Amino acid sequence: MIARGIMLGPNQPMILHLLDIAPATEALNGVKMELPDAAFPLLKDITETCKDVNIAIMLGGFPRKEGMERKDMMSKNVPIYKEQASALEEHAASDCKVLVVANPANTNALILKEFAPSIPEKNITCLTRLDHNRALSQIAERIKVYVTDVKNVIIWGNHSSTQYPEANHATVTSINGERPVKELDTDDLWLKNEFINTVQQRGTAIIKARKASSVLSAASAPCDHMLDWVLGTPKGIWLSMGAYFDGSYGIPKDIIYSFPVKCEKGKWSIVKGLKIDEFSRAKMDAIAKDLIDEKEVAHSCLN
The missing domain is CATH 3.40.50.720 (NAD(P)-binding Rossmann-like Domain)
Incomplete structure (x- = not known):
């Protein structure tokens, strides 16, 4: 590739x-x-x-x-x-x-x-782009559109089973214009349960199916990550990237955490000003705590 x-x-x-x-x-x-x-x-x-x-x-x-x-x-x-x-x-x-x-x-x-x-x-x-791509595909399959019609899902936190895939700000583009996913799929229970669980456990499901880890999708995602980072994201579209951020959205600065970002001229910047509801806040804070705990474990191994 x-x-x-x-x-x-x-x-x-x-x-x-x-x-x-x-x-x-x-x-x-x-x-x-x-x-x-x-x-x-x-x-x-x-x-x-x-x-x-x-x-x-x-x-x-x-x-x-x-x-x-x-x-x-x-x-x-x-x-x-x-x-x-x-x-x-x-x-x-x-x-x-x-x-x-x-x-x-x-x-x-x-x-x-x-x-x-x-x-x-x-x-x-x-890398959280693999999870980002998985989230796009799950919404596309659910609403029955092409994956290229879906944009701006978010993977908050980490690449693990505790990540938080979020579709509150995601949209779908069709001949009728651009509409929020939450308008097209009013089943809030699906978005807060099955959608999250499927994206979180997708890697495990693939291992169970093919008796080995993801290969094609796992190779494609780093290429997507770098392509957007180096050449820039299309206007109005963001990706999910784990990086050392500035404390935005109340997340501590001293961990690597996945946020929505846009890229231009080889540099990324965080997407600011997104509304965070109580459900999302709890998920995001729980991941931050996990990553802080993991950081402490890593430092204990250094010592």
Whole structure:
């Protein structure tokens, strides 16, 4: 997808820097052999360093396994992201844009931010675009429209089963104009229950169905995230992005949290002034508490 221009547009030549841990070296070499075989016109070179990278997509991490406590998982991931942050701090371009995909994505991104202080804090993000895309598709399926007709859902908080997918500000565009989702689907019970639960548990449902994690959608979402961040979001449309924000909407500043953002000229800005009802407030605050607790667990692993 990247080499075809899906992530940065059809006119951006690139050098791919591919790194992995030692046990995966043989498989990575296979990937490096196949990329030239595809004769991608945008792919100019492949290397195994992170020197001068402008974009870093961090896929590596230790997944939570059955029976593991949260601290057990964090004790594995904290040193990984401390080491990767140090490498980026030393070798990456000063304007490097970072996207953390591996879970727990929010806290992994926070650790990376702390150990790569020369990278601007606004350039360190985590992925909630997969959940954002899932929310768009669930509404489109429910209302029976094309997914491109739906816009401005929000994923508040984190990429986990405690995230809060919200459709209060989402709209649908048709030949009759643009209308709020809540006008087209007046079943408030669906929006506050089944819709939220389906988006939260979609990854688990896919694992159950195919006996493995999401692949195509999980690869597409980082491309969407970066494309909008680098080239900008269309007017009137926002995306969900986990980043180090400014305390907007009453959320503490010292965590990585997903908000609605719009992008222009390679920079993002938070969508301001959205009305937050009591139901949403409670969900958003609960996620913030979870992320603060997770941050404390991560710091205890550092100590």
